[in-house]
Amino acid sequence: MQEFRNIAVIAHVDHGKTTLVDELLKQSGTFTEHQKVAERVMDSNDLEKERGITILSKNTAIHYKNSKINIIDTPGHADFGGEVERVLKMVDGVLLLVDAQEGVMPQTKFVLKKALSLGLKPIVVINKIDKPAADPERVVDEVFDLLVALDANDEQLEFPVIYAAAKEGYAKLDMSDENKNLIPLFETILDFVPAPTGLPTNPLQLQVFTLDYDNYVGKIGVARIFNGTIKKNQNVMLAKANGETLKGRISKLIGFQGLERIDIDEAESGDIVAIAGFDALDVGDSVVDPNNPMPLDPLHIEEPTLSVMFAVNNSPFAGLEGKYVTSNKLDERLEAEMKTNIAMKYESGDEGQFKVSGRGELQITILAENMRREGFEFSLGRPEVIIKEENGVKMEPYEHLVIDVPDAHTGTVIEKLGRKKAEMVAMNPTGDGQTRIEFEIPARGLIGFRGQFLTDTKGEGVMNHSFLEFRALSGAVEHRKNGALISMEDGVAVGYSLFNLQDRGALFIGPQTKVYKGMIIGEHARPNDLDVNPIKGKNLTNVRSSGADEAIKLVPPRDMALELALEWIENDELVEVTPNTIRIRKRILDATKRKRASR
Numbered sequence: 069m070q071e072f073r074n075i076a077v078i079a080h081v082d083h084g085k086t087t088l089v090d091e092l093l094k095q096s097g098t099f100t101e102h103q104k105v106a107e108r109v110m111d112s113n114d115l116e117k118e119r120g121i122t123i124l125s126k127n128t129a130i131h132y133k134n135s136k137i138n139i140i141d142t143p144g145h146a147d148f149g150g151e152v153e154r155v156l157k158m159v160d161g162v163l164l165l166v167d168a169q170e171g172v173m174p175q176t177k178f179v180l181k182k183a184l185s186l187g188l189k190p191i192v193v194i195n196k197i198d199k200p201a202a203d204p205e206r207v208v209d210e211v212f213d214l215l216v217a218l219d220a221n222d223e224q225l226e227f228p229v230i231y232a233a234a235k236e237g238y239a240k241l242d243m244s245d246e247n248k249n250l251i252p253l254f255e256t257i258l259d260f261v262p263a264p265t266g267l268p269t270n271p272l273q274l275q276v277f278t279l280d281y282d283n284y285v286g287k288i289g290v291a292r293i294f295n296g297t298i299k300k301n302q303n304v305m306l307a308k309a310n311g312e313t314l315k316g317r318i319s320k321l322i323g324f325q326g327l328e329r330i331d332i333d334e335a336e337s338g339d340i341v342a343i344a345g346f347d348a349l350d351v352g353d354s355v356v357d358p359n360n361p362m363p364l365d366p367l368h369i370e371e372p373t374l375s376v377m378f379a380v381n382n383s384p385f386a387g388l389e390g391k392y393v394t395s396n397k398l399d400e401r402l403e404a405e406m407k408t409n410i411a412m413k414y415e416s417g418d419e420g421q422f423k424v425s426g427r428g429e430l431q432i433t434i435l436a437e438n439m440r441r442e443g444f445e446f447s448l449g450r451p452e453v454i455i456k457e458e459n460g461v462k463m464e465p466y467e468h469l470v471i472d473v474p475d476a477h478t479g480t481v482i483e484k485l486g487r488k489k490a491e492m493v494a495m496n497p498t499g500d501g502q503t504r505i506e507f508e509i510p511a512r513g514l515i516g517f518r519g520q521f522l523t524d525t526k527g528e529g530v531m532n533h534s535f536l537e538f539r540a541l542s543g544a545v546e547h548r549k550n551g552a553l554i555s556m557e558d559g560v561a562v563g564y565s566l567f568n569l570q571d572r573g574a575l576f577i578g579p580q581t582k583v584y585k586g587m588i589i590g591e592h593a594r595p596n597d598l599d600v601n602p603i604k605g606k607n608l609t610n611v612r613s614s615g616a617d618e619a620i621k622l623v624p625p626r627d628m629a630l631e632l633a634l635e636w637i638e639n640d641e642l643v644e645v646t647p648n649t650i651r652i653r654k655r656i657l658d659a660t661k662r663k664r665a666s667r
């Protein structure tokens with residue numbers, strides 16, 4: 069009989085999870101000799117490739133010796149932490165990757181805490197030991213301290229340590245080994261990760277942890293079989309989280325094999341498979357034996373912490389660049405998204421407005437980014453944190469923030485964060501002229517902070533944060549300190565005007581950019597908003613002073629990508645998103661009306 073091992077690869081963002089899965093696939097002989105395989109092959113969707121991050125967790129299966137090892141690659145970014153939490157219930161062990169230089173980071177702590185609370189025993193993989201500044205022993209100590217701080221039990225504290233360079237394809241049990249492959253890691257997985265405990269002869273119990281959608285077969289649920297045997301065309305019962313049950317038939321059963329998904333007829337307890345046949349399938353649902361239904365505990369679904377208003381684009385340029393612009397289209401698209409993305413929610417408001425809630429800005433901007441690629445046009449409002457009430461007390465989300473900055477900037481950063489109600493919890497020099505500072509901060513204070521932070525640290529600072537908990541609402545946090553430079557004309561921006569405006573602040577546009585009245589073209593150096601004219605050409609006199617035009621030197625405009633724009637805006641401003649352009653504007657375009665409204 070085949071043995072199973074089910075593991076998840078967890079870590080802070082960029083510590084090398086997907087790269088390690090690549091190598092595990094390669095070295096288990098999953099690919100044929102001449103098969104060309106892309107780097108980070110599991111990051112299969114466009115946005116994942118482009119941004120070099122994992123957004124959705126995905127599973128794959130390899131064979132090693134007599135065992136089938138199901139591996140779930142998880143996203144490291146904090147906004148997707150809730151998904152990792154769900155995935156952890158599907159596995160019997162985790163590979164906790166930690167960068168041998170960066171060490172323990174906020175998301176390392178978040179995912180490890182979740183794994184420990186489920187009783188999982190980690191295999192600690194100190195990755196990127198090939199980096200010149202790697203310090204594996206220090207990082208092992210950090211991980212040990214973290215486990216102690218998280219109240220790990222004795223068994224969990226006896227974690228095996230593997231030193232690896234995923235990119236180079238090797239792992240070793242001791243830094244002095246000369247091993248050049250991943251065999252020590254494969255062997256540790258077989259030895260250390262417990263085999264599943266269910267039995268193929270028990271009544272069926274299976275739980276869905278991710279959803280997929282296919283135009284032909286409909287909803288597909290990726291699920292772990294905890295007990296029993298499942299067959300194609302079998303009659304089963306779907307047990308929903310709210311206790312409702314539905315009878316139906318498994319219309320399609322899909323098995324995983326490397327990167328392939330193959331139609332199969334039967335699968336057994338311990339395995340991970342995909343099933344179709346139920347329209348009502350949701351994450352957390354159980355599929356059970358109708359004659360002996362024993363649904364599994366529903367999965368904990370993380371609460372959203374942030375919301376953004378999506379609305380129909382009503383700028384003067386509305387409809388010029390997008391294919392889908394109406395409120396109905398937006399509604400349909402958002403509804404479709406929520407079918408498979410359970411970490412997000414949306415509500416319709418009035419006049420073509422939709423409040424979309426999720427775990428963080430990245431999660432929401434990824435949705436917006438996907439929509440613009442599909443041809444949608446819409447506007448976005450300032451992100452707002454979700455305030456909830458508990459026993460009559462208003463609570464807001466807090467984040468654990470870790471900052472790495474050159475020593476010279478620590479003072480500024482601490483001072484700026486103080487005004488955002490951040491509390492410093494640790495500060496340690498990391499050698500090489502850098503300091504690591506940890507804070508606990510209301511999520512509100514982080515909105516708009518990144519841009520400021522990058523300016524203050526001249527781009528040399530690195531910040532990372534992940535959700536901590538809901539706490540009682542704290543007082544006001546400081547908002548953007550600079551006003552906006554607003555176009556007072558419709559037309560096309562002219563280099564000459566921009567040249568004259570660039571002393572006023574930082575511009576977001578270059579010459580030839582089409583502008584409209586009320587569009588924001590830059591950040592004012594002062595706190596107030598300023599209406600400016602970016603389209604005024606030079607008064608042409610009869611005498612053309614030769615050489616004068618060439619003297620115009622424009623500072624390159626500040627690139628306001630979607631995330632930055634969204635963080636930058638205030639409540640009276642919007643981000644206009646179209647397939648081609650991101651613009652920032654005032655909600656009220658007319659200068660007179662705007663001034664009246666602000667009084």
Ligand SMILES: Nc1nc2c(ncn2[C@@H]2O[C@H](COP(=O)(O)OP(=O)(O)OP(=O)(O)O)[C@@H](O)[C@H]2O)c(=O)[nH]1
Pocket residue numbers: 079080081082083084085086087088108120121122123142143144145195196197198199232233234235236
């Ligand atoms: N030097 C070095 N770089 C590595 C190693 N492993 C991964 N990297 C690099 O680290 C970067 C991030 O790797 P990924 O595999 O995408 O990291 P990840 O943990 O999957 O990232 P997310 O899924 O976004 O959380 C890539 O540029 C890799 O090439 C390693 O062993 N050594």
Ligand SMILES: [Mg+2]
Pocket residue numbers: 085086087111121122141142143144
């Ligand atoms: Mg990844």
